[in-house]
Amino acid sequence: MTNHNDRGFSVATVYTLLIVIALSVVSGRIATVISREGDTPFLSANDRSRWCTIAALVENGTYQIDPFLERRGIKQNRRPWATIDLVRHQGRDGQLHYYSSKPPLLPTLYAGVYWCVSRTVGMWLSDYPIYVGRIVLWLVNVPTLFVFLLCTILAIDRITQSVWAKCFLAASVCFGTMLLPFTIALNNHLPAAASAAVVLYVYVRSLDTTTGHGWWLLAGLAAGFTAANELPALSMTVFWAGLLLLVRRPALPAYCAGVLVVAAAFFATNWIAHQSLRPPYMHRGDGDLIATLPQTNPGVEEVRSALLKQALAAEQSDIQIGPSRVPQRSRVLVDGKRQFGLIQLDDGPAQLRHWDDWYDYPSSYWVDGKRRGVDIGQPSRLVYAAHMTFGHYGIFSLTPIWLLMPIGLLGLRASRSTELRLLLAAIALATVVCAVFYVLRPEIDRNYGGVSVCFRWMLWFAPLWLFAIAGPVEWLSGRSWGRCLTFVLLAASVTSVSISLDGPWQSPWLYRFWHYLGWIAP
Known part of the structure; x- marks a missing residue:
């Protein structure tokens, strides 16, 4: 017979085992990640854009990436640092220069990691991109993934009673979302999801534990950082503030202070890089x-x-x-x-x-006639909404465990707690706001996030949606057919993840399969 303490220990052991396996899988992939041509660990124009900024900051002390765009690789006709995710405008020296189109705050932070690595190993990223790049990638992505996994699991653990549900949800956190493929490339989605998980954990922790101002300052920093990496996530940053105003008013000043610190850093780095408060993609x-x-x-x-x-x-x-x-x-x-x-x-x-x-310059990819595939943009908003939900880039079709999310967001399993009902309502409202925002974008922006393994722009919702499905999963865990159903949903989700472990910058497997069948044009 197992007593309560033994059960708690066994659950903690399962958590630890799952997290260790997930981090080990990612570490193995990072240790072998390499471009198609074999000369860098950069997998697409998206992450090359950030790598250029990181190298330029540490090696040249500037955000201008011009010298890296023309660097040659093993093959003289190849430019392994070249990227389409760039802009051009006048720099401080009065000349026209190229810059990454990504907001500079995240690459600036990563440049600090690269500075430490370069001083330790005595190598430049531009000279030894495979060796130094993999070290930097591991140092920034593995700890970030660990934060996401740990905070999400701990938040869910506090609101679930069933041991079976706890273990199942922990497995879903570790292997059931499309975040795992994004851990082998530099991107903004993983840190955004990890930051959202931190805010979630601090809020859930406050429901049954005294939470000091330091925790709420941390929550504010995390909420601000989520928005800094995913601009539409600003909606959830505001909703978090609304939640605190309703149920944790003394925490609001510390939370807002944290958000303001990140906002100041966001605009300051943007001004230093571009002499503009608006990020590049707004020009x-x-x-x-x-x-x-x-x-x-x-x-x-x-x-x-x-x-x-x-x-x-x-x-x-x-x-x-x-x-x-x-x-x-x-x-x-x-x-x-x-x-x-x-x-x-x-x-x-x-x-x-x-x-x-700033996107209009000679040889720019972002002009009519040059863009290809999904980058052309979907003319029909209705078709776009269908594909981003249940179609070839579908949130639900690629990750079927999210089919439980709308049920969970209704808050039926959280009726015992006003704080949880309000949280689920905030998550539901933010989900609708962001989905509508993307559907209403101009045609050129209706491209599902470009060539990637999923509709990546809403990946930062992963910890919030996982929290939302905890109620339905716990209810289903008490029924044999319910357990079978959840196993099927998780198995299908893990299948999508496993197919995508080569790298995040490829079309979803459904998109490729439908193209093979001739259902969609290339």
Whole structure:
């Protein structure tokens, strides 16, 4: 006969075993991760963009990544650092430079890790990318995954009674979400999910344990960091504050202080990198109006005259007018380093504006005619919503354990606790807000997150959704058919994870299978 203490010990042992196995699987993959060409551990343009920033900061002391884009690999015709996830704008030196399109806060933090590694092993990432890159990747991703696993499991453990449910949910945390493939590449989704797990744990811990201001400061830092890595997660950051206002008002000042610290770091690093408070991906339009030119299709001299009046050019300035990615807009280049936009209005005058489309540069991938596959964008919002939920990039079709999530978010199993009902309501509202946000994006942004193994933009919900399914799983654990059902759902989810362990930057297996069957165009 097993007493209560023995049972508790056995559950803790299962938790430990599952976490150790998950971390070991990831460590093994990181130890062997390598690009298709065999010269770097960078798997796609997405993580190469961040690697370029990390190397540039430590080796050159700048966010400008120009020198790395042209570096040659084992094959002289290959550029292993090249990326499409970049922008171009004028730097502090007055010249045009390339930068990563990713918000700079996360790469700046990772650059600190690389600085320590480079001083320890005496090697540059640019010279020994495979060796140094794998070390840095392990040092940042494995501890982050550990935080996600531990905080999510501990939060769920506090609200479940069934030993079977506890163990099943721990297995789901470790192997049932699509986060595991993302641990072998630099990305923002893993740290966002880990941060969300920290806030979840602090909140659940406060339900039955005295929680000091230090814990709430930590929760604020984690909530702010979640939003810094996933902008739509700002909705949940606000909802966390609303929850504390309703049920833990004394914790609100410390929580808000933590959020403000991260916000200050986010905007400060963005300003240092780009001299702008807006992150790079928000610079995709036309800047402020400089002048309205009465002529239709004005030439160089008309443009020069307008720029002279604003002291934006000189009489001897070399002014060139060329095409841009927007048909009605021309690029005005002054002395090869300053850009302006010349927009021709329909049947009317032209407008001369400051340049604010950082994605528009020679050889840019982000122009009509160059984008391929899902990057083209889905014209139909209805089709997009169908595929991001139950289709080839489907949240539910690729990870079937999430089919229990809507039931859990109803809060039926948490009726005994007002705090839990409010938490589940907040998670449900944030889920709807973010899903609607992505469906309503412009066509160019309706691309499922590009080529990746799942709809990655909502991966940060993983700890919150796992928490939500705890109620349904506990109810099902008391029924033999219920246990069979949960086993099937988890097995299908783990299958998707295992297929994707080669790397996160590949199309979902459903997408590839449907393409093989001829159901979707390449």
